[in-house]
Amino acid sequence: MTETTTIRFLGGAEEVGRSCFLVEGTKKTLLDCGVKLAEEEEEFPLIEMAEARKIDSIILSHAHLDHSGFLPYLYREGCRAKCFTTKPTRDLIQVLLADYARLNEGSAYKEKDILKLLKSTTLMEYGKAKEGVVMHNAGHIIGSAITELQTDGHKILYTGDLNLRPTRLLEGARKGYEADTLIIESTYGSKKDKHPSLKDVSNRLVSMAKETFANGGKVLIPTFAIGRGQEILFMLENYMRSGALEETPIYLDGMVNKVLRIYRHNALYLKKEIQYRILSSDDDPFKSEHYFVPKTKDRSDVFEQERAIILATSGMLNGGPVLTYVKKLGPHKENTLILVGFQAKGTRGRELEEGAEELTIDGQIVPINLGVERANISGHSDHVDLVDFARNVKGLKNILVVHGEPEKSRELADALQKIHKKARAHVPKLGEEIELR
Ligand SMILES: [Zn+2]
Ligand SMILES: [Zn+2]
Incomplete structure (x- = not known):
């Protein structure tokens, strides 16, 4: 590795919602950019708009608003990044974001900002590399992706939202990857979280x-x-x-x-x-x-x-x-x-x-x-499956546990530290910046 690579956790750290991680090396890549939905007021990622304009590429793991909902704001503010995603995800955000914009009239973005985003998408097929990015089925919803990202000789594996088990409609995500850094979700990361069949x-x-x-x-x-x-x-x-x-x-x-x-x-x-x-x-x-x-x-x-x-x-x-x-x-x-x-x-x-x-x-x-x-029909893997997924990733130096309530992320990180003894397993805080090993 010649350049240092850092990741800043702008959302989705010790929380479920507003997933947004900025990878910075010679290029800037944003992994997801969602909103956090709540009864009272929504929360957005901690991203500066001046920063948004400097992003080279965006990885969109799937269509759910906690991963996609903030993206049109970036394009409204002049972001010109290519957005890598799958075709189902692009089709879904087209209706989902328009609906969101309608419901949040005034404060949110407009239809034309969504169009800018849609025009910036580069469609990915599972398993086929484009510009250092490869996406694979994540089993979570239609078109959801696990992403392998090559940056400055460093390989990051981002799970997005993950489900290993097949459902009625989808195949489960496959295991067996190799990466320097794993960014893994932990919605059901607690040992107590065990899904029924x-x-x-x-x-x-x-x-x-x-x-x-x-x-x-x-x-x-x-x-x-x-x-x-x-x-x-x-x-x-x-x-x-x-x-x-x-x-x-x-x-x-x-x-x-x-x-x-x-x-x-x-x-x-x-x-x-x-x-x-x-x-x-x-x-x-x-x-x-x-x-x-x-x-x-x-x-x-x-x-x-x-x-x-x-x-x-x-x-x-x-x-x-x-x-x-x-x-x-x-x-x-x-x-x-x-x-x-x-x-x-x-x-x-x-x-x-x-x-x-x-x-x-x-x-x-x-x-x-x-x-x-x-009746828990979950689109997310439970503790055992998350551990199983991570155990099957070779070569890890950094394990960053995100997209979970603090206790759940902690429990998963502890379990993964025991398996990958040489790696650093960590639960990043909101706003924290981490230099990758
Ligand atoms: Zn999701
Ligand atoms: Zn999510």
Whole structure:
């Protein structure tokens, strides 16, 4: 190594949200640039706009807003960097960022800034190198990537959000890399974090739905626009197809439906068996007679149904149509709300998870009497899998643990230090700059 390489942690350090890491050597490369969504006010990465203009390239690991949401700001402020990403990610951010800009009118960027970003993208295929960058399937959502970055003779491996296990739609991420530096996520990095099998979770989901219907209630599943929503949909659809669950309309509200179309257009990035089902057309899982979109603004057509399963954004209840449903269904105990993804601190989802008896929505207090359940259909690897992934990376000198609450990142770093004794395992603080060995 001739030049020193440093990484500055501008976000996503000891927190889940606003992932943003600046790699500086002879060139400046930014790894992701997201926002941190919260009930009150959003938080942004600690990046100076003068700095943004000097960035040579940007790696976008996947479409979720905690990785992509701040990018158009950079382009609004004159950033001209090439943005390396996959095609599904580019298609997804096109709708996701536009939606975000609409919801945050005034303070945020405009459509034309998103266009600048889209025009700056360089599309990557898994496994094919371009200008020192190689991306591989990360198994987290469609198009998500693990990135290998060569910079000044130093190799950085950035996991983005990682899932080793195959899901209904996606293959899991593969193991076996070589790198000098590993930047690894730790959403479920604690030893206590152990995911049940997909089969157990789906069985649980179905029995909760059945019980709710028997009591005359409806099922509400808050979901991220991308990822879990599509997985749950396919799970439920399969059960109805096989007769294990009675036929029930599944309502898709918010971005879930738009995103579903993008999934179908990018079927090449899904499992082979799904591609096959699409091609054999009469078994296309994306075209089910069970899927519906609400027709009225007040969603009365949904509430009128005897039974219904509602998938609505946002996944942590910090906004979106899901709140309309919580207001209406929340006070009645026969209904069930099922949390399926990670609930960050400071969100209504987290409050529910911790047993809140009421929620404040649009200044109105909503009593929470409906059943709140968890079915962890995670798009993230748990502790054991994260350790397994890192164990299979050869040649490590630096292990930097990010994208997790402090205790979780710490526990993962400790476990990885024991395996890679010669490397330095570290949990960077927000704003910290680290010189790579
Ligand atoms: Zn993600
Ligand atoms: Zn993330």
